[in-house]
Each structure stands twice: as structure tokens, then as C-alpha cells.
Amino acid sequence: MWVLLRGGYPLRILLLLRGEWMGRRGLPRSLVPGSPRRRYRKDALPALEVPVLPVTATEIRQYLRAHAIPFQDGHSCLRAPSPFVKALQLKDQTGATASFSLFIDKTTGRFLCMTSLAEGSWEDFQASVEGRGDGAREGVLLGEAPEAEDSEEVRRIWDRAIPLWELPEPEEAQLARVMFGLTKVTDDALRRFSVRYLRPARSLVFPWLSPGGLGLRGLKLLSAEGQGDEVHYKETTIPRPGVYHNLFGLPLISRRDVEVVLTGRELDSLALNQSTGLPTLALPRGTACLPPALLPYLEQFRRIVLWLGDDLRSWEAAKLFARKLNPKRCSLVRPGDQQPRALEALNRGLNLSRILRTALPAWHKSIVSFRQLREEVLGELSNVEQAAGIRWNRFPDLNRLLKGHRKGELTVFTGPTGSGKTTFISEYALDLCTQGVNTLWGSFEISNVRLARVMLTQFAVGRLEEQLDKYDEWADRFEDLPLYFMTFHGQQSIRTVIDTMQHAVYVYDICHVVIDNLQFMMGHEQLSTDRIAAQDYIVGAFRKFATDNSCHVTLVIHPRKEDDDKELQTASIFGSAKASQEADNVLILQDRKLVTGPGKRYLQVSKNRFDGDVGVFPLEFNKSSLTFSIPPKSKARLKKVKDDNGLVTKKPSSGKKGAVPQNSETCLGQAHHPYQPDPSKPSR
Numbered sequence: 001m002w003v004l005l006r007g008g009y010p011l012r013i014l015l016l017l018r019g020e021w022m023g024r025r026g027l028p029r030s031l032v033p034g035s036p037r038r039r040y041r042k043d044a045l046p047a048l049e050v051p052v053l054p055v056t057a058t059e060i061r062q063y064l065r066a067h068a069i070p071f072q073d074g075h076s077c078l079r080a081p082s083p084f085v086k087a088l089q090l091k092d093q094t095g096a097t098a099s100f101s102l103f104i105d106k107t108t109g110r111f112l113c114m115t116s117l118a119e120g121s122w123e124d125f126q127a128s129v130e131g132r133g134d135g136a137r138e139g140v141l142l143g144e145a146p147e148a149e150d151s152e153e154v155r156r157i158w159d160r161a162i163p164l165w166e167l168p169e170p171e172e173a174q175l176a177r178v179m180f181g182l183t184k185v186t187d188d189a190l191r192r193f194s195v196r197y198l199r200p201a202r203s204l205v206f207p208w209l210s211p212g213g214l215g216l217r218g219l220k221l222l223s224a225e226g227q228g229d230e231v232h233y234k235e236t237t238i239p240r241p242g243v244y245h246n247l248f249g250l251p252l253i254s255r256r257d258v259e260v261v262l263t264g265r266e267l268d269s270l271a272l273n274q275s276t277g278l279p280t281l282a283l284p285r286g287t288a289c290l291p292p293a294l295l296p297y298l299e300q301f302r303r304i305v306l307w308l309g310d311d312l313r314s315w316e317a318a319k320l321f322a323r324k325l326n327p328k329r330c331s332l333v334r335p336g337d338q339q340p341r342a343l344e345a346l347n348r349g350l351n352l353s354r355i356l357r358t359a360l361p362a363w364h365k366s367i368v369s370f371r372q373l374r375e376e377v378l379g380e381l382s383n384v385e386q387a388a389g390i391r392w393n394r395f396p397d398l399n400r401l402l403k404g405h406r407k408g409e410l411t412v413f414t415g416p417t418g419s420g421k422t423t424f425i426s427e428y429a430l431d432l433c434t435q436g437v438n439t440l441w442g443s444f445e446i447s448n449v450r451l452a453r454v455m456l457t458q459f460a461v462g463r464l465e466e467q468l469d470k471y472d473e474w475a476d477r478f479e480d481l482p483l484y485f486m487t488f489h490g491q492q493s494i495r496t497v498i499d500t501m502q503h504a505v506y507v508y509d510i511c512h513v514v515i516d517n518l519q520f521m522m523g524h525e526q527l528s529t530d531r532i533a534a535q536d537y538i539v540g541a542f543r544k545f546a547t548d549n550s551c552h553v554t555l556v557i558h559p560r561k562e563d564d565d566k567e568l569q570t571a572s573i574f575g576s577a578k579a580s581q582e583a584d585n586v587l588i589l590q591d592r593k594l595v596t597g598p599g600k601r602y603l604q605v606s607k608n609r610f611d612g613d614v615g616v617f618p619l620e621f622n623k624s625s626l627t628f629s630i631p632p633k634s635k636a637r638l639k640k641v642k643d644d645n646g647l648v649t650k651k652p653s654s655g656k657k658g659a660v661p662q663n664s665e666t667c668l669g670q671a672h673h674p675y676q677p678d679p680s681k682p683s684r
């Protein structure tokens, strides 16, 4: 028997707990008549303590052979006949489509039957093959049925939306075309892709159609708002982004198509298809992620060109996605002045077919020549800002020292016991997460509920206890962050933790993992006999993970026991020198409360492999918002230090690159607090 799981979450594998709130999706008020609806779906978040048993492609193959199930090896999936379809065949005789319609993901073992849309985990598959179906769930088949409320809303919006050319006022149609950059997109292209316009929300509406183009599974709304000379776009999806798995353009793909171009946005797909005639698909959440649930739909293509956008982030995302799709069949369009995103290229009159021909193969062997690297190097040189990584909104001084948060690096963070390491690192990671950095938290010491409470308080920048009426509003926004938590608590083996991280990178495109803290992996296994060797081994494993997966790892390590009145140094990190050698960045939370009174902390950057700038700056703890920020009236300034032992130079006060404000007031004195929620921006 087949067991199907609702909500798209693999029950047995769900080690990753996604928020605890379910609520508003930020649709324009005019579209949500009556009082706002609240939904709590606690049951959809099964948090299991049982570690995942990872499965490999070899094990999947062996299992299929052992059970005499024929299969074909695909790019990212194995294809097998779907036993689930047999039952249907009896009814509708769709034999031709039913053969080998079961896709098993080679990395996770998760399956999807393309004919029936049945899906489940590898364990569910095995249970079904072995006749151990879970009686309680039998019959809950057929993928993810949309929630009734969602379907109603989708239908209501879709029925109110009309094609652009049916707008009664020509000026309104023209304005919409200008706002969305559609002046060169033809009505025919809009018609083919079934794009409509919703007048009350001044939004374009992109449908998520079921295979075959019949049913409507969801929608994406794109609204545009003029702000000065700029236009800001906002996306809203139904269902919510986490389960919005629409490969836009899929109904237009024929079974015989062997090439496709993947874009980051729907309108780029339209522009590309219009000007090249090639099959195109748009990813549901742009460069944010490529959910493995979409991979079966891409198996038929022998060649995939990724043209995701026009910045370094799109380029990084394209490289990561190519790994999942199998780099051997992927080519990447490199962003550049003459290679903007597809819609812009169309509007600028560029030749899109020619740009596609410049796409570079994603795959190369372990040894590369400079020739293959030269474009990459140029990309970094001509995008210095972006190559330096994502900048913190809340910690301008950290930007001045570290320049940004980059993929593939290892940051080691230490500080005295109880000095606020978890609290600080929570805000530091939250800051990045609000800017779209997909984040996985491994909090082994404090529970996820407590951690989420701290984060939510920091997110709201205030005590929520005293404003419970605002709780839902903040929780709704918080829920939309790309934030996941491992459900481990207490001692864990490093292998299990790394396996879980690997799984999360594949499934959720995680770019930042926070491990708080390393000591919780040391009590395990035989490693405990030699604690220093154990720590070295664990640090080495995280280093390798960060590099191999282009994923930033922030690792909290306790310091060794030292005199309370001494400042910590790089050498104070527990264990041998391995941790600081392997780390790209070393951050130390200096607790000088004996000298400066309670609350005062300093953050010291004592290693920075990216460009060598190290230094120290003050942090002030705000007890009600649990946030650290630069004290408004402090005379303390960012100092550059030569080494761990002392402050040697002040940085120049203004004007040049790396300049520091006269005092830290300057940093806080901005009229707009960048981390206040900005309703005009999508929260992903």
C-alpha cells in the first residue's frame, strides 16, 4: 500500500523544524474580505528526535534490484514503474503514460509518481514495497491537496483577474505595461502563459496549473510600486512560499522537448520564450531555492541552461542549482553588462539567442586551467561589493571589518560563559536571514522554542510579552523567513549532524549553518578519550562541509578556562590551534563587565582571511529587545588591532574606503532602521 504525506514534509526525515506559526500571507487587504483568518497548523510540523538514516543512490539501486523492480538511471532521479498507477490503470487505461512514471530522488530517496501525483519518503516507499503500509494513512493519497481555504482564495482571485488587453482604460493597460517592463512583450506571449492582471491589487497574476493545464493549484501575484525613480516589486504566493512548487511554464513543455532554459522570474521566461521560441521555465522562488520536489519535472531535459538574473547572487545560485540538476547537462549564463536578465535584454533590444550561446558549461573536472577561471575572476573583480558577501543591516562595524558574509567560509565564534554568545549569534544570523540567506540552526543547548522566542523578540526589536496583540503580525512575518532548526538537543554525533546539514543543503538550499556549540559533539563516540583530537576532527569536518557545499558555517566554541579578568585571545579558543587555523573568520565576544559595568560587550574580529582587516567595536545589550547595537553615546570607536594583544591604530574617521564614523552615533543615527520590517519588501 502507498502512504502519502500531506504538506510536502517527509514525516520520517523531518529533522528540520520550520517555524511554529501559520498565518497571513500578506495579500493586499482588499483581497481578503472580512476579518483576517488565523490558522495554526502545529500538526504539520512533526519534530522527530530520531536521527535520519541517510540513503545513498547505491543503496536505492540495490534495494530496487533486490525487489526485482526495474529502473532507469536519470540525472537526479531513478525512474521506475509506478506500482501506484496500476490501480488507476484499471480504471482509465492510461498505460502509455504510466510506464516508469515513478521518480525516486537519488539523494533523498523521496518519490513522486508523475501520473497520480502520489509522493512520499524513501521509508514510505520501502514500507509500501514490503506491504507494511501505515494503515492510519492509507487512502490519504494523491500528493498535496491544496487546503480548501487556499483553493477558494485562488479561485476568487483568478476569476477577478483579467488579461491585460481587456482592461477598459487603455491608459491603465499602458501604465501596467510600463510598471512591469512589458512594453515589448506581446499579448500573444501573455496569452500563451495565461498571465492576467488584477486591478484592485495592481498586480500581475501567474497561475500554477496542474499538469495538463486543467486545474488551478495556486497563484503568484506580482505587484509593482513606484518609489521615486525606482520601481519596487513584491511577490505573494498562494499557497505560502514553502509549498509553492510551481515551475511556471510547465503546461507549455512538450514531452519531446530535450532542452530548456530556467529563469529566476516568470517575466524573464516570457521574454525568452517570445524572442527565442525555446521552451522556458521559471523557478517558483527565483534564486532562493530549487526544491527537490521539482527535479522530476526536469528529468526529461538533456540540456538545461540557467539564466537566473543579473547579479553575482544569481550566478552563485545557478552554480549551486546545477549541482542538483547534474552539472554535466547544465550551462550557465553569466551575468554581465551585456547579459542582463532576459526581460531587460529584450527591452534593450539585445539578441537573446546570442546571449544563450555564450552560456558556460557548469561542469569541469577537478583540475582547471586559468582559462576556465578567468571569467570567474573577472566576475569577482568587477563586482567587488557583491563578492564581499552580504552585509549586515544591524552591524555596520562588522561590515567594515569582515566586509560581508560569504558562502563557503567557516566562522569560529567564542566568548566567556554566559556572556551572550547565543544571543548575539542569534541576531547576527537573523540579520542575514531577513536578507534571504537560507539559514539552518543547530542549537544543542537551548531548546528551539526558547531560541525562536529570542529571535522573534530580536526580529520585533521589543518585548512581545507587552504587546501580545502584535504577536501574530510579527509571527507571520517571522514564519516567512527561510529559517530552519535542527531538532537535536544535547550530545550528538558529528556524523549525524553533518548528514542532517547535507540533507538541508539539498532540500532547502541552506547557505548558512549555525552550530551552537561544538562541545555538544565531543561527548560522543570514542572521540571523548582525547578531547583535543576530538575537537580537531570535528572542526575539520565542518571546514570540509563549508567548502564542499559552498555553505557558510558559524561554529560557537567555548573558550578554555582562563582568568576572569583577562581578555580572550584567539589562542583562548578551547583545544589546539586547529580551530583558528581552519577558520576563515574568528570572532570573540569580549566581556569587559568588570571594567565597564554590566551589559557592555565588545566584538573582536581577530582573524579575517578575506582581506585581513581585524579590529574591535562596542556592542550594547538592550535587555528588552535582546539586541546588541552600537551604543548611541559611546565614545568608543572601531579600532583596528594588530594582533590579539592590543589596540594599535584608530581607523581614519571618514571619507575613504573602510572609513569609520566619528563616533558610533553616526551608525545609529540613520533615520531608517534598516532592520525594522519594511512592508514594501518581500520577506523571503
Ligand SMILES: Nc1ncnc2c1ncn2[C@@H]1O[C@H](COP(=O)(O)OP(=O)(O)OP(=O)(O)O)[C@@H](O)[C@H]1O
Pocket: 415, 416, 417, 418, 419, 420, 421, 422, 423, 424, 445, 598, 599, 600, 601, 620, 621, 626
Ligand atoms: N550583554 C549582556 N548583558 C546582560 N545580559 C546579557 C547580555 N548578553 C546576553 N545576556 C543575557 O544573558 C543570558 C545568557 O546569554 P547567552 O545564552 O546568549 O550566553 P552564552 O554566552 O551563549 O552562554 P553559554 O556560555 O552558557 O553558552 C541571557 O538571558 C541573555 O539575555
